[in-house]
């Protein structure tokens with residue numbers, strides 16, 4: 001018998017994660033939180049253009065009087081002295097030390113940004129970090145060697161053509177869906193209807209916590225809650241973190 005797995009995946013270690021963690025606990029769901037160990041406590045604002053956050057402004061330069069130009073939401077990272085308590089019981093994964101674009105780094109910078117982050121997070125949280133997410137969704141080609149050297153076993157892109165299959169190359173794990181898509185529930189219905197006939201199936205849902213603060217039709221806390229409720233009520237779907245899904249995939253069914 002093959003299984004169906006569902007995991008969320010969240011980036012950046014934001015204040016909104018506190019509410020996310022509370023919600024995931026309530027629904028018995030899992031997720032890796034992809035953190036930048038060099039940016040704990042950092043504060044910026046994210047300006048929303050259309051359906052997505054696209055413009056980042058440091059808190060020191062943020063002018064509330066100009067808010068009318070773009071609808072800004074806080075992109076505040078949880079401070080270092082709080083993170084262990086906030087993410088207690090959840091998988092911690094890397095997102096580079098300083099949220100750099102791996103495609104634009106030298107090989108030396110890439111290695112340092114990945115290895116430093118994996119080491120710092122593993123020590124701080126007392127768990128072996130094996131997961132990674134590419135900042136800005138780029139750098140899979142350039143980063144592979146440094147990721148392997150740091151002991152990373154899976155890495156998430158920002159491409160949404162992942163379908164419901166486990167990836168052939170775990171260092172290029174694509175998304176099944178970005179929660180903010182207008183087709184989120186349609187994709188979930190397809191996943192619920194799909195039969196894991198010849199292999200396990202895997203639904204990977206991606207989000208940044210600040211996107212729930214948009215308060216738009218597709219980016220809001222109510223929709224987040226409805227997604228969790230729809231998945232949690234399925235007896236045939238195993239809700240877990242990405243690391244656990246990869247670890248269990250391929251093993252004989254209990």
Ligand SMILES: [Zn+2]
Nearest residue numbers: 011012135136
């Ligand atoms: Zn990020």
